Amino acid sequence: MVCQSPIIELHDLRFAWPKQDLLLDIAEFTVQPQQRVFLKGPSGSGKTTLLGLLGGVQLPQSGCIKLLGQDLSQLSASARDRFRVDHSGFIFQQFNLLPFLSVLDNVVLPCQFSKLRKQRASIRHGSIEAAAQALLQQLGLARQLHSKQAGELSIGQQQRVAAARALIGQPELVIADEPTSALDADSREAFLQLLFSECAAADASLLFVSHDQSLATLFDRSIDLSQLNRAMREQEV
Amino acid sequence: MHLLRIALRSLNNRRFTALLTIFAIALSMALLLAVERVRTEARSSFASTISSTDLIVGARSGSVNLLLYSVFRIGNATNNIRWTSFEHFAQHPQVQWAVPLSLGDSHHGYRVLGTSEDYFNHYQYSRKKHLALAQGRFFTDQAPFEVVLGAEVANALDYKLGQELVLAHGVATVSLVKHDDKPFTVVGILQRTGTPVDHTLHIALAGMEALHIDWQHGAPAYGRQKISAEQALQMDLQPKEITAMLVGLKSRMATFAVQREINQWRGEPLLAILPGVALQELWSLMGTAEKALFVVSLFVVLTGLIGMLTAILTSLNERRREMAILRSVGARPWHIASLLILEAFTLAFVGILAGVAFLYLGIAIAQAPLQSHYGLHLAFSAPTVHEWQLLGAVLAVGVLIGAIPAWRAYRQSLADGLNIRL
Numbered sequence: 001m002v003c004q005s006p007i008i009e010l011h012d013l014r015f016a017w018p019k020q021d022l023l024l025d026i027a028e029f030t031v032q033p034q035q036r037v038f039l040k041g042p043s044g045s046g047k048t049t050l051l052g053l054l055g056g057v058q059l060p061q062s063g064c065i066k067l068l069g070q071d072l073s074q075l076s077a078s079a080r081d082r083f084r085v086d087h088s089g090f091i092f093q094q095f096n097l098l099p100f101l102s103v104l105d106n107v108v109l110p111c112q113f114s115k116l117r118k119q120r121a122s123i124r125h126g127s128i129e130a131a132a133q134a135l136l137q138q139l140g141l142a143r144q145l146h147s148k149q150a151g152e153l154s155i156g157q158q159q160r161v162a163a164a165r166a167l168i169g170q171p172e173l174v175i176a177d178e179p180t181s182a183l184d185a186d187s188r189e190a191f192l193q194l195l196f197s198e199c200a201a202a203d204a205s206l207l208f209v210s211h212d213q214s215l216a217t218l219f220d221r222s223i224d225l226s227q228l229n230r231a232m233r234e235q236e237v
Numbered sequence: 238m239h240l241l242r243i244a245l246r247s248l249n250n251r252r253f254t255a256l257l258t259i260f261a262i263a264l265s266m267a268l269l270l271a272v273e274r275v276r277t278e279a280r281s282s283f284a285s286t287i288s289s290t291d292l293i294v295g296a297r298s299g300s301v302n303l304l305l306y307s308v309f310r311i312g313n314a315t316n317n318i319r320w321t322s323f324e325h326f327a328q329h330p331q332v333q334w335a336v337p338l339s340l341g342d343s344h345h346g347y348r349v350l351g352t353s354e355d356y357f358n359h360y361q362y363s364r365k366k367h368l369a370l371a372q373g374r375f376f377t378d379q380a381p382f383e384v385v386l387g388a389e390v391a392n393a394l395d396y397k398l399g400q401e402l403v404l405a406h407g408v409a410t411v412s413l414v415k416h417d418d419k420p421f422t423v424v425g426i427l428q429r430t431g432t433p434v435d436h437t438l439h440i441a442l443a444g445m446e447a448l449h450i451d452w453q454h455g456a457p458a459y460g461r462q463k464i465s466a467e468q469a470l471q472m473d474l475q476p477k478e479i480t481a482m483l484v485g486l487k488s489r490m491a492t493f494a495v496q497r498e499i500n501q502w503r504g505e506p507l508l509a510i511l512p513g514v515a516l517q518e519l520w521s522l523m524g525t526a527e528k529a530l531f532v533v534s535l536f537v538v539l540t541g542l543i544g545m546l547t548a549i550l551t552s553l554n555e556r557r558r559e560m561a562i563l564r565s566v567g568a569r570p571w572h573i574a575s576l577l578i579l580e581a582f583t584l585a586f587v588g589i590l591a592g593v594a595f596l597y598l599g600i601a602i603a604q605a606p607l608q609s610h611y612g613l614h615l616a617f618s619a620p621t622v623h624e625w626q627l628l629g630a631v632l633a634v635g636v637l638i639g640a641i642p643a644w645r646a647y648r649q650s651l652a653d654g655l656n657i658r659l
Contacts, residue, residue, distance in 0.1 A: 085567025
């Protein structure tokens with residue numbers, strides 16, 4: 001599926017938590033299909049809130065937030081939940097997995113909640129389990145690990161499982177929130193390279209949020225959230 | 238379906254708390270069911286303390302009073318009835334059999350019942366069960382100084398056949414006046430019945446008469462006026478008075494007519510009662526305690542379920558990450574809520590199942606001792622409709638209680654969204 005409209009499109013987005021100061025004020029921000037974007041976000045820059053908006057968990061007070069051309073504020077809360085899982089995969093800082101499920105069960109989780117991703121995964125690999133196994137293998141997780149409990153894996157292995165989960169069923173967008181911060185420098189690069197190649201294989205855009213500027217050079221684009229966010233700039237001035 | 242799988246795995250991950258919760262629910266459920274069974278069984282066993290007797294006749298007092306002293310050996314008769322009255326009604330055309338009862342003496346706190354051989358033929362309890370001997374034989378009317386012991390008397394006082402014992406005048410545990418000049422010989426020991434018969438010593442009416450033959454004005458004789466056992470045997474031991482009588486009729490249809498006839502008889506002020514009716518009256522007095530027990534066990538079940546609520550609510554905070562992860566992979570807030578409802582359902586369901594298992598285990602262990610000591614027969618039967626209703630109600634309340642953490646998790650997952658809070 002080739003989508004000509006931008007993957008992410010923000011216009012004049014303004015957001016504040018109830019009874020709090022304006023936290024986000026973004027004039028313009030877009031991510032094109034298959035783009036790899038580095039978003040530098042120091043803590044307190046509204047990074048987590050922005051991810052919540054992109055996930056459709058919160059809605060902005062004003063302005064427009066579009067994913068694949070779909071205005072999220074036009075959708076009901078449950079439709080946004082469905083839209084999120086259909087079109088995006090999330091990787092968090094650490095402890096991404098449900099420790100009591102097996103590695104394989106963790107990877108197929110999005111397919112349990114999204115018919116679209118289940119369908120795509122099955123079409124490409126025959127079954128969702130086969131899709132999960134293929135992804136895990138490509139991410140360097142040997143077959144004997146697949147049936148292990150997720151909690152038994154090392155942090156680095158867990159992050160790769162999380163990447164497989166974000167990628168299964170080919171969502172158009174992968175949002176990674178500091179996925180490498182718990183890894184050491186060598187594995188960080190290796191993890192990124194794997195993530196890049198898998199995103200490319202799945203034709204997915206990658207929005208990578210981190211405070212670690214050293215990684216920025218590896219991406220197509222690098223943006224500083226504190227520059228993007230006018231609410232932050234005003235505070236600094 | 239996959240939600241149930243996740244819920245089960247998540248529970249399995251917290252299996253220690255989960256097992257404790259299940260155990261608490263199971264115990265409380267087993268208690269509730271046991272109380273319910275014992276209650277039902279006690280009611281029916283109480284109602285069958287005496288059966289196949291159509292009327293109990295005594296001096297005019299209250300029906301419960303008459304039932305208490307004649308059947309349960311509790312309290313005393315306000316008055317005796319004349320032997321001639323007994324004979325009068327024993328020969329009544331509608332009466333098939335009549336058994337005299339004479340009370341008033343005791344042995345180590347156990348009541349002594351003076352009666353006739355017929356008592357062993359006609360007294361029935363439970364579902365038409367006759368009294369049966371564990372050892373020895375019944376006494377005969379011709380031998381006044383023989384005694385047949387109830388099972389509990391023999392067991393508690395450790396009496397054997399052939400042993401001699403001395404009865405005491407009056408019914409107090411510590412009696413000052415003993416009939417030590419006229420000892421009785423144990424000739425038989427009855428099997429356990431679970432009725433007041435177990436706590437009774439049975440002697441012939443003649444024996445009862447012999448004990449008191451030399452008494453004057455309610456006090457034992459002294460010196461020369463004393464009559465020895467041997468002398469008493471030579472005398473006429475026909476009693477002048479008895480305490481009450483059990484009556485069996487030829488036709489049940491005549492019960493009310495005969496009852497009215499006895500109650501209105503001009504020869505002596507008498508009272509005839511229907512044991513079944515009087516038993517019910519008595520049970521309704523004790524029913525309050527039984528209901529209280531039931532209510533208490535309901536509260537115990539509630540406590541068990543609140544334990545479950547506490548366990549789930551406590552886990553909720555630690556599981557915020559789990560919720561956020563599920564949200565990030567597309568779970569809607571109602572998925573999260575159903576997950577917790579499923580969890581509560583699982584805990585309650587398994588708890589209830591285990592409770593039923595505990596109940597049957599308990600019955601298996603306690604069946605024999607309960608039967609012999611209290612005459613309670615707990616059957617190994619499938620749950621009754623009422624019990625199914627109880628099980629269903631507890632499950633429903635469990636799920637309803639599960640709605641509290643579900644609601645909290647729903648709100649929490651709306652607020653937290655994808656934030657993984659550590």
